[in-house]
Amino acid sequence: MALTGLQIYKLLPASSTNPEVKAHANCKECGYPTCLAFAMKLAAKQADLSLCPYVEEESKRQLEESAAPPIRLITVAGSAKKLEVGNELVLHRHEKTFYHPPGLFVRVKDTQPDAAQVAKAVADYTVDYVGMSLSLDGVAVEAAGGDFGATVAAVKAACPFPLILMATDPATAEAGLKAAQGTTPLLWAASAENWQAMAQLAAQYKVPLAVLGPNGDLNALADLAEQVKNAGVEDLVLDPGTRDHASSLAAFTQLRRLALRKNERKVGYPLIAFAGDDITLAAQHIAKYAGFIVLDQFDPAMAYPLIVLRANLFTDPQKPIQVLPGVYEINHPGPSDPLMITTNFSITYFSVANEVESSGLPGWLLVADAEGMSVLTAWAAGKFDAERIAKTVKSTGIEQKINHKRLIIPGHVAVLLGEIEEELPGWEINVGPREAVDLPNYLKTRWG
Amino acid sequence: MPGIEVPKEKWSGKVREVTLGATAAEGGTRARTVTVGGETTLPFLKFEGEIPHPPAIAIEVRDQPPSDWPALLLQAWDGATQDVAEWAKAAEAAGADLVALRFNASEQLSAPYARQVLRRVLSATGLPLVVFGPGQADWDNEVLVAVAEEGKGERLVLGVCEEKNYRTIVAAALAHGHLVDARAPMDVNLSKQLNILIHDMGLPVERIIMDPTTGALGYGIEYGYSVMERLRIAALQGDSMTQLPMLVTPGEEAWRTKEARAAEGVPAAWGDYVKRAINWEVLTASTLIHSGADIVVLRHPESLRRVRAMINALIG
Ligand code: B12
Ligand code: SF4
Numbered sequence: 100m101a102l103t104g105l106q107i108y109k110l111l112p113a114s115s116t117n118p119e120v121k122a123h124a125n126c127k128e129c130g131y132p133t134c135l136a137f138a139m140k141l142a143a144k145q146a147d148l149s150l151c152p153y154v155e156e157e158s159k160r161q162l163e164e165s166a167a168p169p170i171r172l173i174t175v176a177g178s179a180k181k182l183e184v185g186n187e188l189v190l191h192r193h194e195k196t197f198y199h200p201p202g203l204f205v206r207v208k209d210t211q212p213d214a215a216q217v218a219k220a221v222a223d224y225t226v227d228y229v230g231m232s233l234s235l236d237g238v239a240v241e242a243a244g245g246d247f248g249a250t251v252a253a254v255k256a257a258c259p260f261p262l263i264l265m266a267t268d269p270a271t272a273e274a275g276l277k278a279a280q281g282t283t284p285l286l287w288a289a290s291a292e293n294w295q296a297m298a299q300l301a302a303q304y305k306v307p308l309a310v311l312g313p314n315g316d317l318n319a320l321a322d323l324a325e326q327v328k329n330a331g332v333e334d335l336v337l338d339p340g341t342r343d344h345a346s347s348l349a350a351f352t353q354l355r356r357l358a359l360r361k362n363e364r365k366v367g368y369p370l371i372a373f374a375g376d377d378i379t380l381a382a383q384h385i386a387k388y389a390g391f392i393v394l395d396q397f398d399p400a401m402a403y404p405l406i407v408l409r410a411n412l413f414t415d416p417q418k419p420i421q422v423l424p425g426v427y428e429i430n431h432p433g434p435s436d437p438l439m440i441t442t443n444f445s446i447t448y449f450s451v452a453n454e455v456e457s458s459g460l461p462g463w464l465l466v467a468d469a470e471g472m473s474v475l476t477a478w479a480a481g482k483f484d485a486e487r488i489a490k491t492v493k494s495t496g497i498e499q500k501i502n503h504k505r506l507i508i509p510g511h512v513a514v515l516l517g518e519i520e521e522e523l524p525g526w527e528i529n530v531g532p533r534e535a536v537d538l539p540n541y542l543k544t545r546w547g
Numbered sequence: 548m549p550g551i552e553v554p555k556e557k558w559s560g561k562v563r564e565v566t567l568g569a570t571a572a573e574g575g576t577r578a579r580t581v582t583v584g585g586e587t588t589l590p591f592l593k594f595e596g597e598i599p600h601p602p603a604i605a606i607e608v609r610d611q612p613p614s615d616w617p618a619l620l621l622q623a624w625d626g627a628t629q630d631v632a633e634w635a636k637a638a639e640a641a642g643a644d645l646v647a648l649r650f651n652a653s654e655q656l657s658a659p660y661a662r663q664v665l666r667r668v669l670s671a672t673g674l675p676l677v678v679f680g681p682g683q684a685d686w687d688n689e690v691l692v693a694v695a696e697e698g699k700g701e702r703l704v705l706g707v708c709e710e711k712n713y714r715t716i717v718a719a720a721l722a723h724g725h726l727v728d729a730r731a732p733m734d735v736n737l738s739k740q741l742n743i744l745i746h747d748m749g750l751p752v753e754r755i756i757m758d759p760t761t762g763a764l765g766y767g768i769e770y771g772y773s774v775m776e777r778l779r780i781a782a783l784q785g786d787s788m789t790q791l792p793m794l795v796t797p798g799e800e801a802w803r804t805k806e807a808r809a810a811e812g813v814p815a816a817w818g819d820y821v822k823r824a825i826n827w828e829v830l831t832a833s834t835l836i837h838s839g840a841d842i843v844v845l846r847h848p849e850s851l852r853r854v855r856a857m858i859n860a861l862i863g
Contacts, residue, residue, distance in 0.1 A: 192772075193776060224816060225816065226817070227814065317551060317553065343860055344591075344857060344861045345860060345863040349593070353554070356554045357551060357553070360554050361551075361554055366551070378826055378829065378830065379829065379833045379853065379856075380857075382833055386772075386837050386838075387837065398822070399815070399816050399817065399818030399823075400817070400820075400822035400826060401818070402816075404765075404806075404827055405830075407764055408764055408830055411764065411769040412769055446765070446766055450805070473767065534803065
C-alpha cells in the first residue's frame, strides 16, 4: 500500500539509527533541500528513490514493496492483442476510478467441432459505442477429453486474442502450452492436487497461472497461492471456486478488500470468474471485481450490453467523455442542408451523429461547449442556454458554410425557442424531436 | 501459518424499514404488504450484516396503452395493456411485488378520471401500489391529490415528489396515510435536502422512499450507480437523512434507448432484437440493485422473471 510522506521520511537517512547514514541527513544530494522534502516528493510519485545514494538496504526493500501495486498487474497476450488486468486501487468507482476493465472470454471445449469457428467469431466481433470500437478479449479453451493441443492450435490460428488454457491435468496442460507458444495464455488452474506440476509448467513456459481454491475457502486459496508463489511463479490469478451469485459476491468482495484495505499480499492478484450463460452473473462480476470473466457462449445480444456496461463502469467519474465543440459534417452536406445543434457529451453527440449518419441524410451538426453534459443536464446547469447556443452559431463560422438561417434544436429544450430567436435575429429556430431516433424521420418530413 | 482474517466493515447505521400497502386490518384493502429496507450492510453482503428484505420489483402499468412504447413491450402483456385493471392483474400473475400505476399525459386525464382508474386498479390486484402522475409538476399535483384522497389508508407511494411540488404531495400523503417517492436529480446532497424538507413538513421518515433518479445502460447508468453507492454508504455510516430505501425506474430508462427500441437498421453486432432489448432492461436493473436499489420499476415480464431469479440467487 502506498506510504505517506511521513512514513517514507522514517525510512530515509535523516531518521536512521545508524550514525554513519544519519550523517548524510539533509545533504541535498538528491536535489531537494531536506530528506523530508524528498520524502514528500516520493509520496507524490514526483521523484525517484535512486536519487538518494544513502538509503539503507532494508529501507529500500520496504519502499519498493510499498510501491508495488496491492493487486498485481497481469498481462496475457495473443498473437496480435494483449490484455492487462489488476492494479486496481479502490472498492467503489467514486473513490477514484476503476482502471483495468475485466477481460471477457468465451469458452470452447476441445470436444467441440466448431471451436475454431467460435474463436473466429469472437475475434471478428467489434461494436461501436460512443465512437469507440469495442471488442471481446479472448477465448478460453477447455480440456474435456478431446485433442487439447490440436484445439488450442486451431483456436490460436483463428483468433489473435489471448487465450485461457483450461486443463487440470499437467500433461494435457503442457500439450496446450506447446500449441500456444508464441503467445502468453493464462493457464487455469493450479489446485491442491496438482499445484507443483502446474507451477513448474507456468515457470517453464513463462505464463501466468490461475490458482483454484476450494469453493469460497479464502484461507485455503491464500495458502495455495503462497505455495505456488514460493515455487517461483509470481504472475498469479485467483479463482475462489465460487460459481453462483451469492458466494461469488462474498468471495470477490472479501478478496478485493483483503488486498486493498489489509494490504494482504497473499491475495494481491486479479480474480477470474466463470459466469456460464448467465448475463446477470457476468454483469455482477463487471461491477464486483473480476479481472477475467469467462462466458459459456458467444451471442452478440449478450456481448453488446456487457461490453457497454463495462465501458460505463470503467469510465473515470471525474471526467465525462467528451467530444470537441465545433462543426461536424455528416454525409457531405451542402449549403442548403439542415443545421442541428447538440452538446459535447460523447453519449449525446454520438446518439445524434449516428442517427443522422445511418439515415444517409446530409447535415451539419453544431456541437456546443456544454462542459461534457447531456442536453437536459447542461440546460439545468446553465451550460446550454440561448446565449451559448447563439455563441456556438456565431463563433464556429457555420454561417459562411450554409445559405440558410434555420437551426434545429433538441426537442427537450423546446422552452428555449423564444430566447434563441432573440439572441439570433433573422434566424428561424425549429424544435426537433425529443429523442435522436426520431431525427431521420423528422428531417425527411419537416426539412425542405 | 496464521489464517487470513476476512475484513468486515463495522457500519454504525441502518437503512430504515418502510412498509408499502395496508391490509384490511391496517385500514387498507391490500391482500399483503411489502416491506423494504432494514439493511445494515452493502447489497447482499450477508457475511457482515443483515439484509432482512430482498429488493422488491414493481411492474409499471398505464391507464391507457402508451403510444411511445415499443410493440415488443406491449405484446409481451398479451392484450392486457388494453385495460388497466387487466394489466394490473397480469402484473400480479407474472410475479410482481408491487404495481406501479402511471398516468399518461392525455386529454382525458382529470381528477375524477384518476380516481376511477385508481379504484379499478385497487380492486383488480391485491398488491400494494406506487402511483406516478404524468410527470409535469402541476398536473402531478392535481392527479396525486385526488388519488391520495380516493386511496385513503392504502399506504400508496405517491410519486414523483420533487423539489418543485413536494409540498402539495406531502400534504396529501400526510392527510391520507400515504408514502412519497422523493426524487432528486442524481446528487447526494440534493437527495438529502429533499428528504429533510419532506420530513420537516411532518411526514415520518418511515413514509419516505428516496428516488435518486437514474440513467439507462449506455446512457448514464454509471452516474446513477455511483450516486446510489454513495447514498447507501452515507446511510450505513450513520447519516440519518440518507437512511431510506431507494426506488429507481430502470424499465422506463432502458425502454427509451435505441437498443431497446430499434428492431431494424442497427449494426449486426447488436444481436437479436428481442434478446438485446430485454437484456438492456435486465442489466440496467441488476446493476442498480447491486448499487443499493430496494425497489426497481420494470416493464417487461421476462425482465421481471430474470431480475427475480438474480435476487433469489443473491439472497440464497
Ligand atoms: C446522467 C445525468 C446527470 C449526470 C451528468 C451526465 C452528463 N455528463 O451530462 C450528473 C450526475 C453529473 C448530473 C448532474 C445534474 N443534473 Co442530471 N441527469 C442525468 C440523467 C440521469 C441522464 C442524462 C443523460 O445522460 N441522458 C442521455 C443523453 C444521451 O441524453 P440527451 O443529451 O438528452 O440526448 C438525447 C436527446 O436530447 C436527443 N438529442 C440530443 N441532441 C439533440 C439535437 C437535436 C437537434 C435533436 C433533435 C435531438 C437531440 O438525442 C439523445 C438521444 O435521444 C438525467 C435524467 C434522465 N434519466 O434522463 C438527469 C437530468 C438531465 N439532470 C437534471 C438535473 C436538474 C441535474 C443537476 C442540475 C442537478 C444537480 N445535481 O445540481 C446537475 C447539473 C450538473 C451540474 N450542476 O454540474 C434534470 C434536468 C431537469 C430538467 N428537465 O430540467 C434531469 C432530467 C433529471 C430530473 N428528472 O430531474 N445529471
Ligand atoms: S540525498 Fe536527499 S534524501 Fe538522501 S540523505 Fe541527502 S537530503 Fe536526505
